[in-house]
Amino acid sequence: MSVVRRVAMRTGMFLIQPRVQVMIAARCVFAGPIKRLSPRVSFTQSRSWCSDGPVSDRNEVRLHWLDGEDNGIVEVLMCRERARNSLGRVFVSQMKELVSSIHHDAAVRVVIFRSLIPGVFCAGADLKERAQMSNPEAELFVHGLRSLMSDIAALPMPTIAAVDGFALGGGLELALACDLRTAAHSAQMGLIETTRGLLPGAGGSQRLPRTVGFAMAKELIFTGRRVGGEQAAELGLVNRSVPQNQTRDAAHKEALSLAREILPQAPIAVRMAKLAMNRGSEVDISSGMAIEGMCYARLIPTKDRQEGMAAFIEKRLPRYTGE
Numbered sequence: 042m043s044v045v046r047r048v049a050m051r052t053g054m055f056l057i058q059p060r061v062q063v064m065i066a067a068r069c070v071f072a073g074p075i076k077r078l079s080p081r082v083s084f085t086q087s088r089s090w091c092s093d094g095p096v097s098d099r100n101e102v103r104l105h106w107l108d109g110e111d112n113g114i115v116e117v118l119m120c121r122e123r124a125r126n127s128l129g130r131v132f133v134s135q136m137k138e139l140v141s142s143i144h145h146d147a148a149v150r151v152v153i154f155r156s157l158i159p160g161v162f163c164a165g166a167d168l169k170e171r172a173q174m175s176n177p178e179a180e181l182f183v184h185g186l187r188s189l190m191s192d193i194a195a196l197p198m199p200t201i202a203a204v205d206g207f208a209l210g211g212g213l214e215l216a217l218a219c220d221l222r223t224a225a226h227s228a229q230m231g232l233i234e235t236t237r238g239l240l241p242g243a244g245g246s247q248r249l250p251r252t253v254g255f256a257m258a259k260e261l262i263f264t265g266r267r268v269g270g271e272q273a274a275e276l277g278l279v280n281r282s283v284p285q286n287q288t289r290d291a292a293h294k295e296a297l298s299l300a301r302e303i304l305p306q307a308p309i310a311v312r313m314a315k316l317a318m319n320r321g322s323e324v325d326i327s328s329g330m331a332i333e334g335m336c337y338a339r340l341i342p343t344k345d346r347q348e349g350m351a352a353f354i355e356k357r358l359p360r361y362t363g364e
Contacts, residue, residue, distance in 0.1 A: 102135040113150035114300050115143060120157040128211045129167035133189055140192045147363060150308050151300040152196060154219060155203040159289045165210030183242045186211060190244040193218040197312045199303055203296035204228045205289055214241060217248040223295040224270035225285040231267035253277050307345040307361045
């Protein structure tokens with residue numbers, strides 16, 4: 042059996058015509074044909090997303106669609122103020138629903154995860170809620186939490202975590218599930234589960250070694266150590282670290298700057314590049330090359346590829362439509 046056929050079977054990719062076109066099925070970023078990434082209209086921006094109403098009416102996580110020149114950037118806003126964005130049942134359920142709602146939305150080009158609670162990104166597990174669970178209930182809940190992080194990691198468009206405060210335990214696991222991370226110097230990050238008699242159970246034991254290397258990940262997890270934004274950048278835990286500002290949203294502003302760098306690029310090409318890197322990192326180099334070839338073939342018939350070549354020849358900026 043050829044390497045290409047083996048990779049196709051392992052990744053859910055199936056060749057339509059040898060060396061020409063590829064349809065990436067089950068696990069691909071596109072569930073159907075390529076659609077035009079059309080802009081959304083009539084977005085309503087809100088100054089405050091948090092609700093102090095009854096628990097049943099409270100929104101602990103919301104979506105914020107940016108418009109104008111930032112159209113295509115979507116923010117996932119976390120605002121469980123009284124519990125510092127800790128990962129409780131309602132929070133996790135709402136987050137999972139919102140992540141699912143944008144997965145197949147072709148208009149979304151970049152997603153930013155941010156907190157509206159000053160000084161906090163996500164404080165990790167809701168220990169008060171967890172203490173009331175039986176052992177089977179706790180195990181089931183953590184399984185759902187792990188599933189949420191996998192859903193975030195599987196989003197087809199680039200994702201950025203803006204860490205302007207504490208990101209501990211499950212909070213750092215949420216950030217690790219994103220493609221990119223920005224942090225304020227004052228942020229504090231750590232997988233502190235071993236200090237609570239546990240281990241990182243929502244992907245941290247797997248994603249941290251792949252991010253900072255196995256030796257450093259073991260040191261951080263074994264000791265439960267916290268690191269600041271500057272050290273996190275030195276370790277490669279975050280992509281960018283910036284001094285905190287008076288409004289305490291420096292990491293969010295840096296994440297927006299990064300998103301604006303991604304926004305003008307060909308959206309289908311960006312998604313395929315993400316898929317090639319993510320899937321390729323899970324297999325040997327030969328299989329990874331085959332995955333790259335499949336993703337590249339998916340771009341050949343797109344109008345965006347033709348537009349990119351035309352813009353280069355005509356010495357102008359390309360106008361990508363996502364077709």
